[in-house]
Amino acid sequence: MVRFIVRRMLQMAGVLVILSVLLFVWLKALPGGPVSAILGERATPSRRAALEAALGLDQPIHVQYLRFLDRALHGDFGASTGVLPGEDAFHVFLIRLPATIELSIVAITLAVALGIPLGYFAARRKGSLLDSGAVVFSLIGVAVPVFFTAFLLKYFVAVQWQLLPVSGRQDARLDATRVTGLFVLDGILTREWDAAWDATLHLILPALALATIPFAVIFRITRASVLDTLDADFVRTAESKGLTTKVIRGRHVLRNAMLPVVTTIGLSLGGLLAGAILTETVFSFPGIGDAIAQGYREKDYAVLQVLILASAAIFVIINLAVDIAYAIIDPRIRTR
């Protein structure tokens, strides 16, 4: 197990180094840059040159990369120019991360809480109205882009019916105290109930939008997997042994059916990040995704570099965690 984890960590480091090179080259190959974003109409060749020299952008790209690497190894990831100007890009990541975590937790919880029971019951009552209804619904969830779902939810629920807040994480006038950066938890910890409630309301729509895809996938995998297991030999054996339905379903069917579902949840967690960029942009929800989108618009090299690399690292770590969880659930994997 330890060797397995160490090997995977080494692989991860390799992936990140290669990605950092590709990312660096790609970012610098994009037309334009922070200099235009900063100077605007005021740009003249000499001002541009002065600013480029001050920011080291006039150096050859490999020199720029080595400098970046050298600084990064000393914990300096460069200052943001657009998202949170002047702040170290890693600080930007830390500031924006709780929003994405909060949103992802709620979204994945929704998806699991709805997807697994629905999938299980749909399989048990295959062909029923519940089954076909849920299948159609999940198909829509996969087929419609998150961006569009988010936009529809926002337009109808928030703008037309005014049931929930339009955007952001909290009403700017609440003067809430920050502790962990997870606004709902902060409100509870500080007993600022209004702040916790307001943050919860702000989470509902983006989380629903973001949950659509993992929900659909989890539902479909659960359904298929439960159907498979119900037909499996060991279930028939268990039935013929005279075990109660409760034991059969709980111990034999559900547990075995959960193996592919756990993998799916893990992979969905990684995918959430991609969905979060779109969802957060639509709801102006200040998380990692929103920062990447904004960083791209304003050519904030440092922020893009750090946030994309960090997102990749999170993705890889989640995958590793999923593999470990998998090994725990299924002992056969450990012995391999």
Place this chain on the structure above:
Amino acid sequence: MKPVRKLASLAVVGALALATASCAESERGDGGEGGGDESTFTFGAAGAPEMFDPLYATDGETFRVTRQMFQGLLGIEPGSAEVIPELATEWTSNEDGTEWVFTLRDDVTFHDGEPFNADAVCANFERMFDQNEAGQVAAEYWGYVMGSFKNDPEGSLYKSCEATDEFEATVTINRSTSGFPTMLTLAALAMQSPKAMEEGNANDIAAQGEGFSFPDYAQNPVGTGPYQFVEYDQADGNVSLEAYDDYWGDAPASDKLTFRVIPDESTRRQELEAGSIDGYDLPNPADWPGLEESGNSVEVRDPFNIFYLGFNPEANPQLKDLKVRQAIYHALNREQLVQTQLPEGAEVATQFMPSTVSGYDSALEPYAYDPEQAKQLLEEAGATGMTLTFAYPTEVSRPYMPDPQQLYEALRTNLEDVGIKVDVKTASWNGGYLDNVTAGKYDAYLLGWTGDYDSAFNFIGTFFGNLKENDFGTEVMPWGKKLADDLQAADAIVDEDERATAFEDLNRQIMEEYLPGLPISHSPPALVVGPDVEGVVPSPLTAEEFSTVSVGGQ
């Protein structure tokens, strides 16, 4: 099954421990449920502020915030571009316009309680002048108006500052220019507390990677304005300010001022309609009627900008012929463009500056829309059927150019109607467009300018006053050097009337003899506020002060 249970119970215990053991203190004041009786004006900002030291600020979102906390020696009359006294009550110069004596208010304190006096003024000037390498690049506005810094005194407009009395500061400049002292209205050159700047190491700016890292002071700014800084909540993108009790002028109408960052324009509109913000800047002109219908008020500013079609004769030598440039001008149906593509209140331009700036030549008539004459001029120049590489920016909306693509399409149709082949080029504003314009890669392009202060030189001097570096490529034109020299000479004239006449003459020459580019229009940018908001005075310089703004009649 066991490991799973263990894991689950561990998680539950962990969560419980976190929730009970570390109950954090609320940092709210006595207001309890937040707000209380205090009135707050909440403004939707399009982007995050860069930081809060105006000297290093470059963009409108930052200045909008610092303007509420800081003041300059000179101010701007609300609703106009006119210069009025602010921290200085009066100012006089010697005969050659190089020595300026400012008489200061004697009842002003900074937000940290420090007195405002002549020593503070000189400390500010010396601080702005004495910048390290990174500071010289970051303090863009100082560099722009003063030319250089302490390490290069030759190139600097600013020479020295002396406290000649407790409330009298004498500023000496190296040469006379129309820009001084008007430039002291710039938000970037506002007065800041010398003590706070020293304690917060205000000048310790450094290049860090591809950006700048700012000292502590930039997050704890101290000025003299009606509002003082409270906090910047980076996690949620909110900046809060509160009224400064010892403010020397009228107490602000709202107790608190909050800026909330909402990058998306349509989201800003939706938040306004939902009532969670009280206003935002630059609503899309297409939304103006809808916003008014739902009870909001669209506050239209007087236009203080110019939208133009720029040429680069170096990229296309046919453009060196005045007849070709005139032909293109006659081909443009600007009246129709203003009627159909620009917001109400937009005007056809007759020159490169708006009519409110001193030096504007009111006798100039707009070039008429005349496709026939355009074709004839092209024929005379032997340029019939010429190809023009003509570009517009995407992913941007500027006060003078709300929707670049639509404007471009209208102009392109005009050009094609007279037989010009248009080679369409486009790039995003930050993604190469500005780089390409500066690098002279397009024959023709769309761009514009919003004035920094009331000065003819801030418009035409910016465009043509620097021979080596301007987007119009005037260096290759036979008259380019003369125009640049004449502009510099006019700028140095001390007498205001004489100077205005000189700029009027230059405006006429530019339009009739040189035509380095084609001024198209002036557009009024707007801001919008909710139904219960009162007291907004729209500023042509987009320099609104929110101290007069109240919400809900409070």
